[in-house]
Amino acid sequence: MVRASSVLWKFGPMVYLPTLLFSLGEGAVVPLIPVIxxxxxxxLASAGLIASALVVGQLCxxxxxGWLVSRVGERYTMVIAGVLSLIGVIAGALAPSLVVFTVAVFVVGMSAAAFGLARHAFMTTxxxxxxxxxxxxxxxxxxxAGMFxxxxxxxxxxxxxxxxxxxxxxxxxxxVALVLLVLFGPDPEAQAAAADREPAEVEDTGEAVSGSIPTVERAGVxxxxxxxxxxxSRLGLAAASLSAVRSARQVVLPLWGVSIGLDASSIALVVGVSGAIDFALFYASGQVMDRFGRLWAALPAMVLMGLGFLTLSLTHDADTRVLWFGMIAAVLGVGNGLSSGIxxxxxxxxxxxxxxxxxxxxxxxxxxxxxxxxxxxFSGIAAISSLAIxxxxxxxxxxxxxxGFLRFIPRFVPRRPLP
Structure with a gap:
């Protein structure tokens, strides 16, 4: 039987290491985009708009x-995305105007989407x-890890x-290191295809075998x-709500700290501890999903973050609001960590x-x-009412x-027996 550690180690140099390289660079640049x-x-307003070009680029x-990966494969999509990102980053560094800088940020966002989807599609198959x-x-x-x-x-x-x-x-x-690694390193697609061709004595469990993408007529995006x-429209919307709560945490916590009178260093400390808890739990989430099912990680994560925000909304004027802020930040870190990889x-x-x-x-x-x-x-609601609302x-x-997860995960992702 194939061990998890052997598969994860095989994909390390060509999947995890490029991911770490890309996220290290992106993590260094993202906080400085408004500053630049x-x-x-x-x-200040236009700086925030320019920073949002990264997210818009990812959406677009x-x-x-998806079309590119289905045509040229995961490996060459990663190379193309890396080269386009490199062009965007260099253009951003040398940009003669804010318009050029905004376009460069947008290109980096689009390239990040292509790079991420290529890795996701490869691991899926x-x-x-x-x-x-x-x-x-x-x-x-x-x-x-890179963004941290x-x-x-x-x-x-x-x-x-x-x-x-x-x-x-x-x-x-x-x-540059990423493109060279992906372009000249061992091709995991070729390795996987070669492994598929090798005869092996395995027990016929009736499960579909992960391997090369079948050569069938492409349906198109x-x-x-x-x-x-x-x-x-069902499970996808539930997943979108998880993404929404995750990103809201990054905005709510700093603004909440300011609103209750904390200084910048205290807010940074609380947010940093929350992020450290989040990062420490990323592999535990995968263990839970593989051993007990996807719902056992998704549901606790969403309940923790949902109740955390609801509780936080009731503590703004409490005498112990600073203590509550620290505890809720930790709870949100746990919830976000449990949702890693979901x-x-x-x-x-x-x-x-x-x-x-x-x-x-x-x-x-x-x-x-x-x-x-x-x-x-969140910003719109806070502007017309209050941070608590x-x-x-x-x-x-x-x-x-x-x-939504409780309703649709069992419907679309039936529980499978462990091997």
């Missing part, structure tokens, strides 16, 4: 990325079902070179989307094996849209998402 824009003459890039969740949780953890460490590297680069462009050049170095409209795993579970990339483009567009809309929704709304989305 402001240093080049943008107002998912469906074209290559990793055996019995440890799919662990493999995808580790993929998500590789991304989180990246800002600290950016701080070191700023201290040494005294210019924000240093982070952009660091991202460029990461991208939009036809695949229409054929799978049922799962996308969106990747559920997408892989429900993707049609004949053409997973086309479906995953639609799936990732839905989840990315949830993450993009939530901060805007905005936090309560995020909590309600979390509870509704938990109900």
């Amino acid at each position: 824009a402001a240093s080049r003459g943008a107002t 890039g998912n469906i074209p990325a 290559r990793v055996p079902l019995e440890f799919r969740a662990r493999a995808l949780s580790l993929l998500g953890g590789s991304f989180r 460490v990246g800002p600290f590297l950016a701080a070191v680069l700023l201290a040494v070179f005294h210019t924000e462009n240093a982070a952009l050049w660091f991202f460029s170095v990461c991208l 939009f036809r695949t989307m229409w054929r799978n409209r049922g799962v996308l 969106l990747l795993t559920l997408g892989a579970d429900v993707a049609p094996q004949s053409e997973p990339a086309a479906f995953l483009g639609s799936w990732r567009t839905l989840t990315d849209a949830g993450g993009a809309v939530a901060p805007l929704l 905005g936090a309560a709304a995020m909590g309600a989305i979390g509870i509704l998402g938990a109900v």
Whole structure:
């Protein structure tokens, strides 16, 4: 029987390491995008708009990325995405105007979508079902590690070179290493195809064998989307609510800390501890999903985050509001950590094996849209009412998402016996 550790180690150099390189560079650059824009003459409002071009690029890039992966394969899609990102980053560093810088940020966002979808599609077709969740949780953890460490590297680069462009050049170095690794390293697609051709004495369990994508007539991105409209409109919306609650956490906690009178260092400490808890639990999520089923990770994560936001909304004027803020931040970190890899795993579970990339483009567009809309929704509600009402709304989305998972995971992802 194939061991999980052997499969994960086999994919390390060509899947997890490129992911870490990309996320390290992106994590170093993302916090500085508004700063770079402001240093080049943008107002605070327009700097925020320029920063949002990254998310918009990811939203716009998912469906074209699904088409590209289905035509040229995962490996060459990663190479193309890496080269386009490199062009975007260099253009951003040398941009003569804010318009060029905005376009460069947008291109990096589109490339990030293509890079992420290529990895997701590859793992969907290559990793055996019995440890799919662990493999995808580790993929998500590789991304989180880079995004967690990246800002600290950016701080070191700023201290040494005294210019924000240093982070952009660091991202460029990461991208060059990534492209060279993917282009000249061992091809995991070829290895998997060779393994499929090797005769092996295995027990016939009746389960479908993960292997090469079958050569069938391609349905295309939009036809695949229409054929799978049922799962996308049900389980996909529940997944989008998880993405929404996740991204809301990154906005709600800093603003809440400011509103209750904490200084910047205290807020950073609380948010950092929450992020550390989140990162520490990423592999545990995969273990839970593989051993007990997807629902046992998705439901507790959504309930914890939903109730966490609802509880937070009641503590703004309490005498112990600072203590509550720290505890709720920790709870949200636990909930987010338990949800690591869920969106990747559920997408892989429900993707049609004949053409997973086309479906995953639609799936990732839905989840990315949830993450993009939530901060805007929270900010809008907070502007017309209060932060407490905005936090309560995020909590309600979390509870509704938990109900959606409870209803639709058993329907679309039937529980399978362990090997």
